[in-house]
Amino acid sequence: MxxxxxxxxxxxxxxxxLCASVLISACSTLTLSQFEVQRPSRISIPSEVKKVFIRADxxxxxxxxxxxxxxxxxxxxxxxxxxxRFEVSVVKTxxxxxxxxxxxxxxxxxxxxxxxxxxxxxxxxxxxxxxxxIGGRLSSAAAASISDDAITLDNWRGYVCxxxxxxxxxxxxxxxxxxxxxxxxxxxPPKNQVVRIYNYKNLSxxxxxxxxxxxxxxSRETFAIxxxxxxxxxxxxxxxxxxxxxxxxxxxxxLGSLISITRIPIFPIPFRQVALASRSNPKQIFYGPxxxxxxxxxxxxxxxxxxxxxxxxxxxxxxxIRTISPYKVMVTAEVAxxxxxxxxxxxxxxxxxQALNLIEAIPQGEREAEDWYNLGLAYEASAVSREDYEDxxxxxxxxxxxxxxxxLYAQGVGRTRRYxxxxxxxxxxxxx
Numbered sequence: 268m269x270x271x272x273x274x275x276x277x278x279x280x281x282x283x284x285l286c287a288s289v290l291i292s293a294c295s296t297l298t299l300s301q302f303e304v305q306r307p308s309r310i311s312i313p314s315e316v317k318k319v320f321i322r323a324d325x326x327x328x329x330x331x332x333x334x335x336x337x338x339x340x341x342x343x344x345x346x347x348x349x350x351x352r353f354e355v356s357v358v359k360t361x362x363x364x365x366x367x368x369x370x371x372x373x374x375x376x377x378x379x380x381x382x383x384x385x386x387x388x389x390x391x392x393x394x395x396x397x398x399x400x401i402g403g404r405l406s407s408a409a410a411a412s413i414s415d416d417a418i419t420l421d422n423w424r425g426y427v428c429x430x431x432x433x434x435x436x437x438x439x440x441x442x443x444x445x446x447x448x449x450x451x452x453x454x455x456p457p458k459n460q461v462v463r464i465y466n467y468k469n470l471s472x473x474x475x476x477x478x479x480x481x482x483x484x485x486s487r488e489t490f491a492i493x494x495x496x497x498x499x500x501x502x503x504x505x506x507x508x509x510x511x512x513x514x515x516x517x518x519x520x521x522l523g524s525l526i527s528i529t530r531i532p533i534f535p536i537p538f539r540q541v542a543l544a545s546r547s548n549p550k551q552i553f554y555g556p557x558x559x560x561x562x563x564x565x566x567x568x569x570x571x572x573x574x575x576x577x578x579x580x581x582x583x584x585x586x587x588i589r590t591i592s593p594y595k596v597m598v599t600a601e602v603a604x605x606x607x608x609x610x611x612x613x614x615x616x617x618x619x620x621q622a623l624n625l626i627e628a629i630p631q632g633e634r635e636a637e638d639w640y641n642l643g644l645a646y647e648a649s650a651v652s653r654e655d656y657e658d659x660x661x662x663x664x665x666x667x668x669x670x671x672x673x674x675l676y677a678q679g680v681g682r683t684r685r686y687x688x689x690x691x692x693x694x695x696x697x698x699x
Contacts, residue, residue: 300602300614302648307692308352309590312490314695315372316482319353324360325377332383332561335576339380339476342580343588352592352697363483372484381496382579384472385559386566390464395419397426398439399457406442410435417506421461421514428461428511459514466508470562472572473498474579480591491590497582499575593696600644600682601675603666606637614641619648639666640676647683653690659683 321340328336340357347355353374366373398407407427411418414435419428431439475496481489562572588594602611607629610622623645626638634642643662646655663679670676 299599300619300644300648301597301599301617302619303595304598304647304650304686305593305595305693305697306589307689307696308592308594310491311692311696312352312374312480312591313372313482313484315484316374317354318371319347319355319374319376319480320361321355321357321376322361323357325375327379330379330381330383333472333474333576335382335474335580336380338576339474339580339584343376343478343584346584346588347592350588350592350594366483368484372482374490375481375483376478377481378476378478381475381477382473384470384561386562387469387471387559389467391467392462392464393430395428395430395461395463397421397428397459397461398443399424399426399459402443403427403457406439406445409442410439413438417465417504417509419461419463419509419511421459421511423459423514426457426459428459428463430463461511462513463509464512465510466505467502468505468566469500469502470566471498471500472562472575472579474576474583476583476587478587491587493587493590495583495586497579499579593693598682600647600679602644603637603640603675606635606641607633608638608641610638610641610645614644614648617648619645623649636666636669636673636676639663639669640679643679643683647679647686650686653687653694656683656686656690660687 321344323336323340326336326340344355344357347353361375398404404425404427407429408418410416410431411427411429414432416429416431416435420426421428429435473496475494477494478492479489480491481487567575602614604611606626608622608626610625613619613622613625622641626634626642626645629638639662643659643666646659646662650656650659660680660683663676663683667673667676667680
């Protein structure tokens with residue numbers, strides 16, 4: 268009796284420490300602030316280039332199976348205009364003779380858009396474990412629902428069959444133990460195995476852009492040629508299609524019971540999985556001479572398909588845009604908790620100007636290290652000039668001097684140092 272109590276006591280202590288660890292982890296999550304910063308492009312386009320024309324007539328769409336060319340061109344123009352380096356428009360045609368090359372220099376974007384998709388349908392085989400007994404059936408069904416696994420019932424005794432994984436197997440063990448303690452069944456319920464087949468489909472969508480950036484002025488020069496692509500894939504199992512094709516009873520007694528009687532004997536085979544695959548290999552042919560079809564409305568809902576294509580378009584254009592134009596990205600930095608100003612919440616809410624005013628209202632001699640760091644973060648988050656980054660770096664250094672060795676403050680110094688190194692290049696690229 269004492270041994271049982273000791274074991275239970277150890278279990279309770281272990282459970283307590285696990286819960287405490289989860290709580291500590293949850294409470295110690297980082298408090299972050301997001302702000303937008305500008306980055307220089309990979310190449311520097313001549314400063315005299317102000318206008319950019321996207322030539323729709325020179326963008327090939329012969330391999331655009333998804334019909335996304337117009338969306339790609341409009342998204343490209345929108346993003347380039349948003350970053351402000353160029354004045355961009357999509358044109359159906361362009362007459363170069365209208366440009367006075369001695370007074371104006373323009374750029375032309377042309378290339379091709381490629382897109383498509385496939386739906387691959389077929390059958391697959393798995394080996395499922397079937398659990399019997401009241402508690403076994405309940406625990407296996409509960410574990411299957413947790414792991415989102417399809418279940419079948421064998422024809423022998425109505426056992427619940429599921430493939431399962433490590434997590435769901437652990438869950439089943441916990442459920443079956445709980446049911447056994449409640450008197451519903453033995454701790455280890457009887458088991459069988461079943462060979463099952465089910466239908467699946469693999470969906471894929473892809474987009475690719477091949478664009479060039481050519482400057483037209485006193486001379487013609489191509490500054491950038493880039494090809495970028497993005498893809499989406501998903502494997503869908505049709506749970507309603509599961510069915511048992513071979514049931515094995517008393518699996519602990521014989522291997523032969525796992526193998527069906529066929530016209531060509533396949534037993535004995537030393538590897539059970541090989542025998543099962545040989546027995547359950549689908550007879551149907553799923554790959555014909557034609558190409559696989561593009562996903563339709565029944566494969567992907569229209570709303571989801573539009574969202575996926577929108578994301579593919581954006582991902583495909585990002586690298587080309589960053590090659591030719593300064594761009595803006597969101598940066599995440601940790602907020603310092605505490606300080607006299609307690610401006611952390613304002614920074615987390617994106618209110619950097621309010622946080623800046625709150626901290627600067629405190630006399631410099633009374634500011635704590637957290638205040639100086641958050642002041643630097645406020646300047647960095649609202650920076651519009653090189654001087655703002657210089658001030659932010661100076662405040663981070665002050666925080667580090669007050670609390671030497673704090674990694675967070677050192678990261679702020681390093682981050683702004685990188686921005687300051689980029690500002691010279693950025694100034695050249697953005698000067699009007």
